[in-house]
Amino acid sequence: MSLGFIGFLYIVSAILFVLGIKMLGSADTARRGNMLSALGMLIAVVATMGNQGMSYTWIIIAGIIGAIVGGTAGRMVKMTAMPELVGLFNGFGGLASLIVAWAEYHSGRIGLTAFTSVAIVLTTIIGGITFSGSLVAFGKLTEKIPGKPILYKGQQLANGGLLALALLFAILFICNPEGMYFVFILVILVALVLGVLSVIPIGGADMPVVICLLNSYSGLAACFAGFIISNNVLIVAGSLVGASGLILTKIMCKAMNRSLANVLFSGFGAVTEGGGGGGGGYQGEANPISASDAYYILEAATSVVFVPGYGMAVAQAQHAVRELGDLLEANGAEVNYCIHPVAGRMPGHMNVLLAEANVPYEQLLEPQDSNPTMTMTDVAIVIGANDVVNPAAKEDESSPLYGMPIIEVDQARTCIVLKRSLNPGFAGVDNPLFFKDNTRMLFGDAKATVSELVAEFKES
Amino acid sequence: MITLLLFVFVLAMFLGFELITKVPSQLHTPLMSGCNAISGITIVAALLSAGKGNGGFTIFLGTLAVMFAMINVVGGYLVTDRMLSMFTRKGDK
Numbered sequence: 391m392s393l394g395f396i397g398f399l400y401i402v403s404a405i406l407f408v409l410g411i412k413m414l415g416s417a418d419t420a421r422r423g424n425m426l427s428a429l430g431m432l433i434a435v436v437a438t439m440g441n442q443g444m445s446y447t448w449i450i451i452a453g454i455i456g457a458i459v460g461g462t463a464g465r466m467v468k469m470t471a472m473p474e475l476v477g478l479f480n481g482f483g484g485l486a487s488l489i490v491a492w493a494e495y496h497s498g499r500i501g502l503t504a505f506t507s508v509a510i511v512l513t514t515i516i517g518g519i520t521f522s523g524s525l526v527a528f529g530k531l532t533e534k535i536p537g538k539p540i541l542y543k544g545q546q547l548a549n550g551g552l553l554a555l556a557l558l559f560a561i562l563f564i565c566n567p568e569g570m571y572f573v574f575i576l577v578i579l580v581a582l583v584l585g586v587l588s589v590i591p592i593g594g595a596d597m598p599v600v601i602c603l604l605n606s607y608s609g610l611a612a613c614f615a616g617f618i619i620s621n622n623v624l625i626v627a628g629s630l631v632g633a634s635g636l637i638l639t640k641i642m643c644k645a646m647n648r649s650l651a652n653v654l655f656s657g658f659g660a661v662t663e664g665g666g667g668g669g670g671g672y673q674g675e676a677n678p679i680s681a682s683d684a685y686y687i688l689e690a691a692t693s694v695v696f697v698p699g700y701g702m703a704v705a706q707a708q709h710a711v712r713e714l715g716d717l718l719e720a721n722g723a724e725v726n727y728c729i730h731p732v733a734g735r736m737p738g739h740m741n742v743l744l745a746e747a748n749v750p751y752e753q754l755l756e757p758q759d760s761n762p763t764m765t766m767t768d769v770a771i772v773i774g775a776n777d778v779v780n781p782a783a784k785e786d787e788s789s790p791l792y793g794m795p796i797i798e799v800d801q802a803r804t805c806i807v808l809k810r811s812l813n814p815g816f817a818g819v820d821n822p823l824f825f826k827d828n829t830r831m832l833f834g835d836a837k838a839t840v841s842e843l844v845a846e847f848k849e850s
Numbered sequence: 851m852i853t854l855l856l857f858v859f860v861l862a863m864f865l866g867f868e869l870i871t872k873v874p875s876q877l878h879t880p881l882m883s884g885c886n887a888i889s890g891i892t893i894v895a896a897l898l899s900a901g902k903g904n905g906g907f908t909i910f911l912g913t914l915a916v917m918f919a920m921i922n923v924v925g926g927y928l929v930t931d932r933m934l935s936m937f938t939r940k941g942d943k
Contacts, residue, residue: 407888408865414881415873421934424884428927431891438894444901448913452900456920463921464928469936475929476883479922486919487892493899493911505852605886612892617855619895625855626862627891633866634885638878731875738878745936752939754876 391440399437400623406430407627411634417751434623469746470703473736474531477524477601480608484520487513487611488578494618495567495574502567509617510567511560511577517611518581519588524604526589527597531735537594546655549587556580592654595700595777597735599642599653606635638737645731647783647794676812679830681839684806685846687830691768691804693724695760697797698740699733701774701809705836711773712747714840717847723768726753728760728797730778757797770802772823774809774836780821791819805829808836880933887926893919 391399407430413423439446460479467475491513500506529535559577563570592600609631616624643650688694696715702708715725727749729740741754764770772779781800782789799805800823809831812824823829832839873881896919899912 411869411885414884415877417877417937420877420880421931424927424930424934427884427888431923434891434894435897438897441902446901448909449897449900449916452913452917453920456917457924460921460923460925461928464925467929472879476886479925480886482918483886483889483892483922486896486915486922489911489915490892490895490899493903493908493915496911497904497908499904602882605882608889609885612889613859615892615895619898620851620855621894622858624891624894625859627888629859629862630866631885631889633863634870637867637870638882736879737882738875741876742879742933748938750939751876751937756875
C-alpha cells in the first residue's frame, strides 16, 4: 500500500473509533458501537501491515498467541470477575506502550530530538505506572493482596520522592538521550515501582476510581507512543480513551463526594479505624427477623426496590435476586433495582451482574431516579450494600461519609437489610440505618437468604 | 509536524470529553472496557517495531509488544461485546 492510502485508512479507523465511543453511550446502540470500534481497530492493523518492507513472521506468531490468550480470557471469565480482568487487560495495554517506547529508543531510527525524547520518557513512565498499578489492582480485586489500604509512615513523602526521582531521570534523559541507555532503564524501573506504591494504599471500595484512572493512563500512554512515531491514529484513539477515563474518574469521585487527591492519597478506611470503628458508635437495637417474617412483609408489598452492593457480587446472588424480583412482580408488586454509581469494584459493576441475570435495562435505576419516590416505596431490600445507603452521609456532619450522595432506603416504609453481621462496611463507619425503627435485619449469606425467600414464595 | 501532532492531540482530547459526558451509569462498565480495548491501538506502533525493526533486539521488543497489545485488543472487545449482549430491554427475549 502507498503511504497516502495507509493514511486514508487511518482516518477511516479514527472516525470509526469516534462513532463507536459515541454509540457506546446509549443502550440501544452500544453493541453496534463496540463492533464499529473493533472494525476501526482491524482497519488500523491491516493498514499498518500494508507498509512497504514489513516482515511478518514474528508479528503473526505474537499476534496469534495474543489473540488466543485474550480471546480465551475474554470468553471464559465469569461476570463477577470482570473488574480484575478489565484491570489486567488495561495493564497489558500500558506494558505494550512501554515496550514500544523502548524499542523505538533502542533502534534510534526516529531521530532523538527533544520532542521525541520527551514522548519516549512520558510513554515509558505512564505505561510503566499503568502496568504495575494495574497488576496491584488485579491483586487487590482477586484478594491475592489484602484489599485494605496498606499504609506506612512517610508514605506520601516516599511517593513524592520517587516521583521527583522519575522527573530527575526524565530530565537527564531528555537533555542527552543518545548516551543515556542506563538512565532510560532507571526510568522504567522507577515507573514500575511508582505504579505499585501509588495503588497499594488505596482500598478495595475505591477501586472504581483507580480502574478508571488507570484506564485513562493506558490511553494516554498509547497517545504519547503516537507522538514518538508521529502517528495520528494513535494520538486520536489514545486521547479519546484518556479523556473518557478522566471523565469517568471525575464521575466516580463525585459519587463519593471526595476529591481525586483524597481517594489517591488518604488511604480511606484505614485512618478512620481508630475513630468510628468497632461498632459502638451508634446506640440502639437492631431488629433481626427471619426469612419467613421477611416473606410476610414482601408478600404484602406493592412496590419493592432492590439495592445491591458488592456483597451481592461476593455471594454471586444476582440470579437468585432476579428470581425473587420476578416472583414479586407475579405477586403484583412493582419491582425496581436502584444502583449507586460506585457500588461494587468498578463503575457500573452491579448493572453488569443484574443484566447477566436478565434484569431488563429499564428496571436498573440511578439514585436520582429512585430517591424521589422512596417515601412511597413499601420495601427497600438492601443486599450487601452498606456505605452507599448510610444515612449518616446526610445526617451526621462528623461522619467521614458526610456529603456523599446515597440511596435513601431509610425513607422507604420498611427497609430489609441482608447482611452477614452488624460489622461496619468498607469505610469502617457505623451505619445508623441498621438501628432505625423501620429497618429489619436479615442476617446470613445473601444468596442463601434470597433463595429461602424464593422458596417461601414458591411454596405459598 | 510537531505542532500538527499537538493540534490533533488537543482536539481529540476535547472531542473525548464531549463524547462521554452524558453516559448513563448503567453503561459505565461496557464503556470503560470498550475504551480499554481502544487503548490497544498501541498495537500499530508495536507492529511497526516488530515488522520494520532494524535489529534483533528491536524486533524482539516489538514482537513482545504486539503480543501484549493483541491480548488487550482481542480480550477487551470480546468482553465488552459479551457484557453488552446481556443488556436487554423488557420483552427482548
